[in-house]
Amino acid sequence: MHRLRRHPGDYICTRCGQEGRKQRKGVCSRCVLTERLDELLDDGTGRIRPELIALYDGLRQATRPRSIFTWTGRDRVQRLLRAVARGQVPLTHEGLNQISPPRAVAYLRDLLMHYGVLPRIDRHLMLFERWLEHWLTEIDDPGHHELLERFASWDILRGLRASAARGPLGAGRTKNARDPLRAARTFLAWLDERGIDLKNCTQADLDAWHAEAFWARRPAQRFLRWAMTTRLMLPLTIPSRNTMNPAPISQHARMTLLRRAADDNDLDLMVRVLIVLTMMFAQSLSRISRLTLDNLIEEQGRLSIRLGDPPAPxxxxxxxxxRAFATRRPNLTTATNPGARWLFPGRRAGQPMTPDAFAHRLRQAGIPALHGRTAAIRQFALQAPPVVVARMLGYHHVHITALAMEAGSPWSHYAPDDHGE
Structure with a gap:
């Protein structure tokens, strides 16, 4: 056995003859991991279950096999892998839905989809559907149950499925989809307590409910519009309350933070990039999480980023x-995301980092991302017509026009073209 000079933990493995990190008696981490996977993924006949060979090979080839060894060492993970390998759990999405613990199952499901063992489905959509099924069982009133099920199927789920067909859903999208359902349930219960049917709800009733259930005003609007469109209630005026965007930081403070991103080499590179994307390009954390390498366009030595049309220089x-961050992206050395195109790959297979993870890093660095983004949008709205800003940043022109009017922009009355753009 010859010790290598490049790393104090590197050896020539006595089993495979390859360079690796010693884990046990001169045997490298990859060989030790292979032993464990041979046992966990055995279908009971002394061989790897054929359907799981792609998973087996993918895990063994991880850049950091020790991390996979640690994961497969957990009791709950071992029980789960053995059950799947030996056919005790159907190797389908429906079969995985029936077992626990949820976090371990979700991680394994992502791996199975990543390696082509299971067909790809949107993970967040599937979790929402599971939540919805359980949530509906808690509604005792048959009329309310039937009405909310229709609303969920024909409005909420239809929108989510259409979005999932165009690209992966974010966790925030499905999280926000729960709010209209909860608000609708509250509204129906409020009417029921007063002996009022939905179809007989009057403007006075709707106004009274909005005055009482102030927390549900905004999320309930989707249900109310749906109910009126489907003629389940009278066409009433939905009370609205103007909601202001978060107070922007000053232009001086925004430029100071951008200078810090440019000059502070002690600041984490990811945080510096997040500052640029929020305070220069006015992107929300949920939008940032969906960016891929394909959004970065290099032409003739100049970099542009595609947020809308045209790309922004x-x-x-x-x-x-x-450029530096694109070459040093995190979470690429495990079995989950080795070939990810996400600009910010996450720890789950095929998934990007979450907006919550970004927010945590920015809070730790003392960066007011939300208020800085508002300041960036306002500055754009003062400098160019809302329709131009909206196209470049990937926003709807109505939103940017409202911000321009709020900021007193000279472009606030700039008329969009005939297509509403």
Whole structure:
């Protein structure tokens, strides 16, 4: 056995003859992991279950096999893998839905989809459907149950499925989809307590409910519009309350943070890139999480980022930050995301980092991302017509027009073209 000089933990494995990290008696981590997978994925005949060979090979080839060894060492993970390998659990999405613990199952499901063992489905959509099924069972009133099931099927789920067909859903999208259902249930219960049917709800009733259930005003609007469109209730005026965007930081504070992103080499590179994307390009954390390498466009030595149409040019030194981060993306050395195209790959197979993970990093660095993003949008609205800003940043022109009017922009009355753009 010859010790290598490049790393104090590197050896020539006595079993496979390859360079690796010693884990047990001169045997490398990859060989030790292979032993464990041979046992866990055995279908009971002394061989790997054929359907799981792609998973087996993918896990063994991980850049950091020790992390997979640690994961497969957990009792709940071992029980789960043995059950799947030996056919005790159907190797389908429906079969996985019946077992627990949920977090371990979700991680395994992502791996199975990533390696082609299971067909790809949107994970967040599937979790929402499971939540919806359980939530509906808690509604005792048959009329309310039937009405909310119709609303969920024909409005909420239809919208989510259409979005999932165009691209992966984010966790925030399905989380927000629960709010209209909860608000609708509250509204129906409020009517029921007063002996009022939905179809007999009057404007006075609707106004009274909005005055009492202030927390549900905004999420209930979707149900109310749906109920009126489907003629389940009278065409009433939905009380609205103007909601202001978060107070923007000053332009001086915004530029100070951008200078910090450009110059502070002690600041985490990811945080520096997040500052650029929020405070220069006014992107929300949920939008940032969906960016891929394909959104970065390099032409003739100049970098642009595609957020809308046309792509927005990225000036130096911020272009250099994006280039550097693209070559040093996290979470690429495990079995979950080795070939990910996400600009911010997550720890789950095929998934990007979450907006919550971004928010945590920014809070730790003392960066007011939400207020900085508002300041960036306002600055854009003061400098160019809302329709131009909306196209470049990927926003709807109505939203940018409202912000322009709020900021007193001279472009606030700039008319969009005949297509509403």
């Amino acid at each position: 990225v000036p130096e030194p911020f272009a250099g930050l994006l």
